[in-house]
Amino acid sequence: MFILFYYSATNFPLLTFSATCKSKAKKAKHMSAVEPLQEGQEVTDKTGRKWKLVKLLSQSTTELIYEVFQTVSRSNSKESNHILKLAAKDGRIFNEQNFLQRAAKPASVDKWIKQNKMDFLGIPSCVGFGLHAESYRFLIFPNMGQSLESVMEEEDELLPEKAVLQLACRIIDVLQYVHSNEYVHADINAENIYIQPGQKSQIYLVGYCHAFRYCPGGQHVEYREASRTPHEGTVEFISLDAHKGAAPSRRSDLQSLGYCMLRWHTGALPWTALTHPDQVATQKQRYMEDVPALLSHCFGKKRVSSALQTYLTAVMALQYSEQPDYSALKAGLSVALLQLGGSPERPLSF
Template identity: 65%
Template sequence: MEGALERKSFRFCPQCGSKLKSTFKFCPSCGEKIPCGADGSTSEDISSLPNFSPPKGDEPNRTNQASSICHEATDGHGSLHLARPFLRKTRNSLRQDREAKSSVTEDSPPRTEDNSMPSPTQSPLKRVKKAPTPESLPILKSPRSGRGLIKGKKLPPLERLEEGEELMDTTGRKWTLVKLLSQSVVEIVYEVAIKGSRSSKESAFILKLGSERGTIYKEQNFLQRAAKPLSVAKWTKQHELDFLGIPSCVGFGLTDSYRFLIFPCMGHSLESLMNDKLLPEKTVLHLACRILDVLYYIHSNEYVHADINADNIYIRMGQNTEVYLVGYHHASRYCPSGRHVSYRQGSQEPHEGSLEFISVDCHQGAVPSRRSDLQSLGYCMLRWHTGALPWSAIVDPDQVANLKERYLDDIPALLSHCFGRNKISGALGSYMKTVAELQYAEQPDYAELKTRLGMALSNLGGSVQKPLSF
């Protein structure tokens, strides 16, 4: 009889489901006001509330908990304190906590707070943290990735624009699409002409078209920040160079869904000029000296290129050969505001860039640093001159990364594999060993590297002032 009276003296909070005494006007667990009739508690009031009654097996334990909370919530005279007591977890909350702990390891990534509205069985002030799923985990971004880029989302495929169509840049100048030159997954390249131009010289421009929030956003960001024509000209003069191969963007703009950049014609890509042929050592050294000048400039402006390969090197032949390093769609800031970022694997998407030539840091998802660009240039030189790298025929990025790490610790083995029975180039060997010893945040000695390559080029009868030979 006494047990029956005790059970009748309880009801349940409609907000958090806690068991309450019939005399309570406020829930001691969540602090919400308890609706009641004129007499304070009626059978109709209790029956009209949602049924949050727990299984009978949990009733004794819940009763003890409720009793202890009631004791702490009163001042001994039956009146409630104004301050809210500590929040008691509901049975459902405890069960979800146990499930979360069993499914998450100690080194799991930080979880984000759930900002959704609380369910009736949850405290409105303290929400249960559920075990993270791959879809709910935050995407780790590079500390200097381009602002506004959409990470982890598929961009729609690019659709060709019709030849003859006109695009207007941000200055109001109109450009006519003359001819499609190339197309890849991330960009389309056209030959374009200023509307109304008649001479071939006036139509010597190319237009790169990409998704509005795709990798072309990074390229535009780099060009506007670090590749201003006046800055390039000043650097060229200060370092007594006859030429610096930084592309000059003469226009950019937006369509309904695309972003485009316009450049003067820079000749032909090295990939098209090679045509699957090997390059003589003299040509490789010539190209390396020119590209080192570009890397020195962009690194001094807190950027790295992060995707050096033959498709991103353009050459305009002539009396004074011009070598351009283009394709800044993976460019990132390694030293924002003069402070080098810390090495942290997984801070950006791993394996970004051309699989065969990207650095070990890029494979590991670390922000590429200056040594990353110099590693990539070294891989390119070996590939152009010898024809193959130990991982050239492998398509699995993890296997490629493992091989690069192994050979980075054994440069003589890498050189032996690439040159085979042929004599190993002393200049390329010296370059690779020097770069392999660089620390992540260390500043390379660009002048020393270029001097060594230049001396070897001179010994072969070449010079950066002479035309390139293929």
């Protein structure tokens, strides 16, 4: 897990931006290492805009994150609040760029928002990309706030049910859009969820390094175990499909979100302490077939959330290529939210 830090333009405290590809060490050895570029150096994106590397914020064997500003030749002004992710040209960053160019065009996102009469949709906006020195690829993003992971670490407490349900409603909105564009996210976790400071109803789902085109040309991929590298993504939260090396599908994202909701609200899943992916997969298989037992384990003596039970029961029963009923899933969570005095549109209730 790689985390970098950068300053917001507001007086918000030091914020975190996850290096959205959380490749494990065993995967990293198959990817090209990258060497840092000198601070103060400029890179030029595909549109000809120049971006100055102000400060190296984070470094791993496979990617670098810089604080950057756009150099405007006439005024030499700075466009603040941007970061640049730099990695090997043909590494996972290419997969992320491919998703962003295909499925996350600002015009497409805006059209979706208008068609569905939404106030906001948390799809990240890539404001620039390009190649550098023949072997590097970079992506540029605006400040999207603070990761949910860092918020939870700062607060040092579990999320109340109301906040969990609000987050889930927002993420389901994003997933419905992503899935409608033939992709799945395949790595949902708190480090890939961002909250805009001062506007805590704006929730972003970022980190599309593992994004997979599950339905190219409208044809759903077939279920085939061992067709991909097993256990790809964040092991604690990935679906059983991913553990088995099958291509992730829509149910994979929704099941991962269910695991996250339980973790955020109760503190641990039955497999949280396990270190071997195969052991984690065994536990997920067991509890996938017995949702009440999973909830009983997580909630202990506390009252089990009926909203979480309904949601988990529904997503665990989905068939591999089945289209989820996003409206029904969100409606169930929204009703529970209203009973708790909240709504998806209001700022998060931490």
